[in-house]
Amino acid sequence: MAWLRPCWPRCAALRWRPGGAAWAPQLGKAPGVAPRGPWHPHGGRGLRTASPGLGEVPLTSERYRVRRLPFSRLSPQDVAFFQRLLPGRALTEPAALEPCNVDWLRSVRGKGPPFRTQGNVSRCPHRQPGPWAGAKHSKGRPAVKNVWFKIIKVSASGRSAAISHIPCHFVLSDFRDMPPAPLAFVAGSSTLLLKPQTTAEVSQVLRYCSERNLAVNPQGGNTGLVGGSVPVFDEIILSTVLMNRIISFDTVSGILVCQAGCILERLNEYLEQQGFIMPLDLGAKGSCHIGGNVATNAGGLRLLRYGSLRGTVLGLEVVLADGTVLDCLASLRKDNTGYDLKQLFIGSEGTLGVITAVSILCPQKPKAVNLAFLGCQNFSQVLETFTTCRAMLGEILSAYEFMDEKCMELVEKHLKLSCPVRDSHFYVLIETSGSNSTHDEEKLNSFLEQAMTSGLVTDGTVATDDKKIKMLWSLRERITEALTHDGCVYKYDISLPVGKLYDLVTDMRARLGQSAKNVVGYGHLGDGNLHLNITAESYSHSLLDAIEPFVYEWTARYNGSISAEHGLGFKKKQFIQYSKPSEAIFLMQRFKAMLDPKGILNPYKTLPSSS
Amino acid sequence: MAWLRPCWPRCAALRWRPGGAAWAPQLGKAPGVAPRGPWHPHGGRGLRTASPGLGEVPLTSERYRVRRLPFSRLSPQDVAFFQRLLPGRALTEPAALEPCNVDWLRSVRGKGPPFRTQGNVSRCPHRQPGPWAGAKHSKGRPAVKNVWFKIIKVSASGRSAAISHIPCHFVLSDFRDMPPAPLAFVAGSSTLLLKPQTTAEVSQVLRYCSERNLAVNPQGGNTGLVGGSVPVFDEIILSTVLMNRIISFDTVSGILVCQAGCILERLNEYLEQQGFIMPLDLGAKGSCHIGGNVATNAGGLRLLRYGSLRGTVLGLEVVLADGTVLDCLASLRKDNTGYDLKQLFIGSEGTLGVITAVSILCPQKPKAVNLAFLGCQNFSQVLETFTTCRAMLGEILSAYEFMDEKCMELVEKHLKLSCPVRDSHFYVLIETSGSNSTHDEEKLNSFLEQAMTSGLVTDGTVATDDKKIKMLWSLRERITEALTHDGCVYKYDISLPVGKLYDLVTDMRARLGQSAKNVVGYGHLGDGNLHLNITAESYSHSLLDAIEPFVYEWTARYNGSISAEHGLGFKKKQFIQYSKPSEAIFLMQRFKAMLDPKGILNPYKTLPSSS
Structure with a gap:
């Protein structure tokens, strides 16, 4: 019943590449x-x-042409x-x-990018001219700020006419490598x-x-x-x-x-x-x-x-x-x-x-909120813990998040946060929200006992007070921030059938080998939503080529979505046909x-x- | 911020009337x-x-022209x-x-309705002719069944050509009052x-x-x-x-x-x-x-x-x-x-x-389902019971339905059902669904105690076993059926802010007085959804004129919806502009x-x- 998703890009648009990477110089x-x-x-x-x-x-228009x-x-x-x-x-x-x-x-x-017009640029008489002097471009060159330009179109016969008025900031910095008039260049900026x-x-x-x-x-x-x-x-x-x-x-x-x-x-x-x-x-x-x-x-x-x-x-x-x-x-x-x-x-x-x-x-x-932060040794335990807790916590389950050990390492290394649960390959955050704290705690304890005795979970901690709840949540929520400190980040927000969720991370890690610094996976497991992030010391086309379109093809193969919650915006729009x-x-x-x-x-x- | 809803119909389409009535002869x-x-x-x-x-x-095409x-x-x-x-x-x-x-x-x-064509109807040679005899129309006239007709167009010059083939059932009954060929009439039926x-x-x-x-x-x-x-x-x-x-x-x-x-x-x-x-x-x-x-x-x-x-x-x-x-x-x-x-x-x-x-x-x-069937003396108690139970039952509340005493009378009269709660002006049905029967019963009992001691609820019964749950649900669910036994029913399915929900019933009852047999209100209170039903011995244009467009204007005045869940279909489509x-x-x-x-x-x- 499912339509056939392409295994390889079929149109020219797909060759458009640098969609996934986010430049994030270190603070x-x-x-x-x-x-x-x-x-x-x-x-x-x-x-x-x-x-x-x-x-x-970088200017979007230049970087993405x-x-x-x-x-x-x-x-x-x-x-x-x-x-x-x-x-x-x-x-x-x-x-x-x-x-x-x-x-x-x-x-x-x-x-x-500056655009070219057959004509001259002149100061516009209708506008108060702004300060020519004083403003400096960040690289030390003089800049023109708050100045309005009139673009004059010069026809072949030599007749000229004003065709547009442009407010130009940073003109000189933009135009510094461009030839001068009579070909006039004017910045087309927001x-x-x-x-x-x-x-x-x-x-x-x-x-x-x-x-x-x-x-x-x-x-x-x-x-x-x-x-x-x-x-x-x-x-x-x-x-x-x-x-x-x-x-x-x-x-x-x-x-x-x-x-x-x-x-x-x-x-x-x-x-x-x-x-x-x-x-x-x-x-x-x-x-x-x-x-x-x-x-x-x-x-x-x-x-x-x-x-x-x-x-x-x-x-x-x-x-x-x-x-x-x-x-x-x-x-x-x-x-x-x-x-x-x-x-x-x-x-x-x-x-x-x-x-x-x-x-x-x-x-x-909710009148009562509880948080459990647990460690699992493999992803199938993460999945089984999910089905167990969904069955036992039922209507009070309000979040089931997971992160791998690499995420935790980055959060500890870059943000100096401390994880109370140690030596696990995966971490799970379970939140309950309910109307009766006694009932909720009973349910949670009963689930935790089951999870520990059956060996699904090897270690864990529980929080009921607001401060500890916030602390535990920050381990999960600040992963994005920790990643930006790890170098150039290639970000992917994928929906997949929950059973396949982590396979993408494992496959990507094997595929990239030493060419990536870190390949991490975390996300909203309860919603089948994986945040796959790959970091490298700096941006590289060859790394991107190794990631894309592989990541999208992999996702399409399992009928996933290449954007679970972030949307397509500018960066993912050319990959829509994978989903x-x-x-x-x-x-x-x-x-x-x-x-x-x-x-x-x-x-x-x-x-x-x-x- | 809300757009202006018309108080009076402004277009010809609105004069189209008999949308709300459903003919329901008694079984x-x-x-x-x-x-x-x-x-x-x-x-x-x-x-x-x-x-x-x-x-x-009646044929829709004829009744609604x-x-x-x-x-x-x-x-x-x-x-x-x-x-x-x-x-x-x-x-x-x-x-x-x-x-x-x-x-x-x-x-x-x-x-x-039969349509007219300039031509002759003849038996079609391409089709096996069906039985002419034997079939009888319900009113005793002979009917033609399973016969295919060829329509012959006759031009001014006398030349003829087949333009269509029509399978005709009930032809004679439909055509009984029509003039015979050479103007041919053929039923246009599904x-x-x-x-x-x-x-x-x-x-x-x-x-x-x-x-x-x-x-x-x-x-x-x-x-x-x-x-x-x-x-x-x-x-x-x-x-x-x-x-x-x-x-x-x-x-x-x-x-x-x-x-x-x-x-x-x-x-x-x-x-x-x-x-x-x-x-x-x-x-x-x-x-x-x-x-x-x-x-x-x-x-x-x-x-x-x-x-x-x-x-x-x-x-x-x-x-x-x-x-x-x-x-x-x-x-x-x-x-x-x-x-x-x-x-x-x-x-x-x-x-x-x-x-x-x-x-x-x-x-x-859900592992546990409980039902409470309660009686309230007025609609403000119904509302307050709702806010109380929502707060106390929280995540396990799965239904909050209400019906007025008239509904109960009709269910008892026409379907011979028996209501275990008596002498109340309103009845409320509260369902809980949860993962722990002990917890759920505790929550429900605690709410019921609060509702009874505060005087919100005057009488009630609780069910946990499947048979009694079904019996109590049938009191609510079979209201539609009971209404069809009460005569001609004018049905309205309205969304309103919950606080205004029953005012429409009260206003309608006052407006119609003795011209209606019963004016009843029931529905999904938790969703702000009122089912307003008016019954009469038989259909009457003057009663419909008293109901419509009043009911739609009333709804529009309070920014309600003239169709909460039934849709517009054929019968309500001309009233869309009220919502x-x-x-x-x-x-x-x-x-x-x-x-x-x-x-x-x-x-x-x-x-x-x-x-």
Whole structure:
């Protein structure tokens, strides 16, 4: 019944390679440089750590050799329109734009390559010229900042006409190796950050962009791991950061309605005061926006218990590419009146519409939480422990995470964390959440006794107090962070039948041998979700060639998914055919064409390039 | 933030009226007639009862004055094609077709009005003529059965040509009041039932129908309550009844993959042997197909605990209108590779594609089930009991159903069931499902003590053994059946904020006064789902005018949904705008036009008529 997945890439698009690697220079190598990006807690349960690397991030467009699509260039008139529409919230300053132009992993950076036009560049008389002097490029060359250029097209007959106005930052640094005028080079960079507060403002922005054919990059907390949240070229960044209002919460039904820019952790704190929690939890909770969570169909740590956002999100308000407001913000548990349009926007990564508000069903805050951290000697014991604990803990099981010994070594080495359980090849973290602490502890103890006496588990520790629970969780949650300290990381987020989950790690380790520094596996075992990470001292094409497409072919062979929860974004989009048949991809492209005919919404993301 | 819902109908479509009423003649009035339709257990937990009424069901096309869309008419060549494709499974016999042409409520019946053509009807030489004599129409007139007619077009110059071949059943009865030839009248009725066994067969059927512009009515167990599962005119019935194979079940992940025609109850029995259950349960389980459940996004009794099908359905295989097979049959808990196309087909009622296989996440079979049946004196106590029990029972609460005293009266009167709890204005049914019977009973007893001492509950009974549990459940589940014995039933399936749930019943009762026989309310309170039913001795336009559009306006005023779980089907489609903004309806129409440009899939359903 399953469609045939290709064992070898069949189209040119598949030859596109460097998708999996994330450059992550070590923190220690950039002393004295203050963290510039947004703060992200990918590495800890509520802890906030700085971005992992602070070195120069390569331009996405250059590193991946992307060609800019023929969108319009931003003109001073455009900027003036947005500044009138969003007074004080339409920003062009590089300091404001920079953090939004680079992802948390510092692996992608928006800013197009300089583009060439047959004409001259001159200072634009309509704009106040900015400071020419004073600004220095990081490598010591003079830079031009806050200056607007007018591009003059010179025809064969010598007649000239202004064809565009461009705000240029870093012009000289970008152009330093380029020939001078009369061939003028102008940087095509992300030069505008919009911060609407209301749905009506988002609608006006998109209507304008649609009419002017301006590309838009919707952005939440910018915590994505696949390059979906930052521009590739000069897309206007449309941030939900100021759309952070809670609209309503019903304590009887547990239904929360809020704007898309609410930070997940703030929502959870608000709900806890009312005796509820958010149905999702993830490392980035301190920065990520609920709108971004929904747009990327975030998974995380509570999915095993409360299910995916496809079930808990009850309604969405979405602004379509042409500015149409689609109000499907129902706050009802059941609604069977027609097609469930909101589902199309969940997980569409901002390519079909901009989510402006969310209605979500929230579970009650559990009265008792227990954590067990256990050691197993092999992966089949990890699996058997899972089936045993699922049967014995039943409805109170809220997380079943696993990590291999390599993960633990890295967490101890790079983050100086200490693991209370030793000498195991695998570690398992089991969380229970329930309404009666006595009952829950009885169930947990009974399971632990069974697991220990049957030899499934060789060692373990249990936590019921908040501090120890956090400490144990950090061993699992900070693996991502530890990996960034280990060198260049090649990250893969794979869904597989649970029985096959670790075989991929073993096979990859055998395949790469000494060419990789570390090959580690961890993840949400209860959900069949493996995080496979490979580290090396530095980036190497030959290592990447050894990993890809092998990793995708392996996954496809077992009917897995090449992206379990991270999405496709920019980095994985060309590999979609390993997990989806061509009929599905074709249909996705038709949906995109129907909802966003000009393709202005988060271009270069999710769907594979056609060539 | 909420879009403005209309207080009064604004378009002509809204004047379309008789959507809510279901004709349900009393069983006792048709003595000696054996039940002909499929058996349906809408009225009992696993019990199978006959269709509620056996009288003459009015033709949908006549009762609702629907105009047939310009699809092709079935020709003998078409039938021959299907009979070659599906040997012995392409049926034209009236006995086979009849049960598929009428819904369970016996409120809609497929069969078009006779159509007129400028030409002559003659016996077709290519077909074996059937028996002319012997067959009698129910009202005593002679009927023509199993005869094929050739329609001859006669041009102005007198030249004639065969333009179509029509299999005609009941011709004389339909034509009895019509003038004779040379104007020929031929019945346009549902004359073909197809029973494919494989996805490839479904694909070939739809490809052919698409090319020939033949309308198709996909049908599962034909247990729908809104007329979505039977033809309106002569649509070919495409039944999933022979697609009943379990493809795989993984006992580690709990993921079941099966064909669309598997009966829900059979699946549950199969899973129970493996220690699992289906995540949904509904009265029609003995007949309904899982494909139909998914196509209608069925809710039911376990939704409170296990969530909706939007979360539990992991993958679908769907055949599109043009025959394309869309294989999204992933059996993975997480898959974030592109848009979640399967969601569009969940709840689309067969209008966008035919579901041929389903992958679904199944929970473990609970080790302990308890039931409490309680009496409350007013609805605010029902609500407070809900919040109390949700807090105290937490993760083991699996159902919270309510019914008013009128429901109980009807169940006792018409079905002779006996309620162990007396003299209450409201009754509440609370089910717990857990992994430890001692813990569960402790939790339940502790809650009951709290509810009784605080005066929330005045009387009650508890069941732990299977027989008593079934008996108590039948009091709730057989309300639908009891209502059909009470006369003509006007049925409404409404979602509302739980606090407002019963106000609609009170308001409706006050509004209708003596013109209604009974106005009752019951439903899935935990999900905010009210089943409002109004009975009368017989159908009356003036009563319907008093109910509609009032019921929809009332629902819209409180941002409710006019169809919580039954869907829109044929009967509710014209009221969609009370629950969906025009932008959403427009988008649905665009999706329909994109996926089924000829509109051959389940026409006249789900989406409002354009005029």
